[in-house]
Amino acid sequence: MLFDDVCLSARQIHDAVRDWEREYGVCESSYWVIFELLWREYFHWAARQEGRDLFGKRLLPGSSANFLAWCRGKTGMPFIDAAMRELASTGWLSNRARQNAASFLVRDLNVDWRIGAIWFEHCLIDHDVASNWGNWRYVAGVGRDPRQCGFDVHKQAEYYDPDGAYAALWQAPALSTHPEEP
Secondary structure, X not given: OOOOOOOOOHHHHHHHHHHHHHHHOOOHHXXXXXXXXXXXXXXXXXXXXHHHHHHOOOOOOOXXXXXXXXXXXXXXXXXXXXXXXXXXXXXXXXXXXXXXXXXXXXXXXXXXXXXXXXXXXXXXXXXXXXXXXXXXXXXHOOOOOOOOOOOOHHHHHHHHOOOOXXXXXXXXXXXXXXXXXX
């Protein structure tokens, strides 16, 4: 069987995970696959409801020094800089790193959330319009849930990278410059 033409639905993934759980038992990883799958489906539903409003106002501000430093992984916050360098080098970030990077850009650097969403859209190899823009709206407090939901990135770094190994890994000077810097 060739896998070039395979397309999986959310229902197929859900059912496969539940089958796996029946055979091997529920675990934290299987829980999180289902949890994130449900969030993805929610964001797709919300995007259909929002239409163009998903993307915010029409006029975008220009880029700023803070935005450029964030894109280049040069904010001075090692946990965030590591995430942005990982993104530039691999085109991928964990959900936790995406949420922290977004929160830092919006809350700490005071940059318009839409510019960050556009940058992620440009960089991510697994980009999904509804999930990306929905999550950015959530972090910025402009989506369906207007509560301020910023992360304390210092606490996040202490919890998820207590020995600084992740930050150290991505601080290497010989990183790829892909994608092109803004």
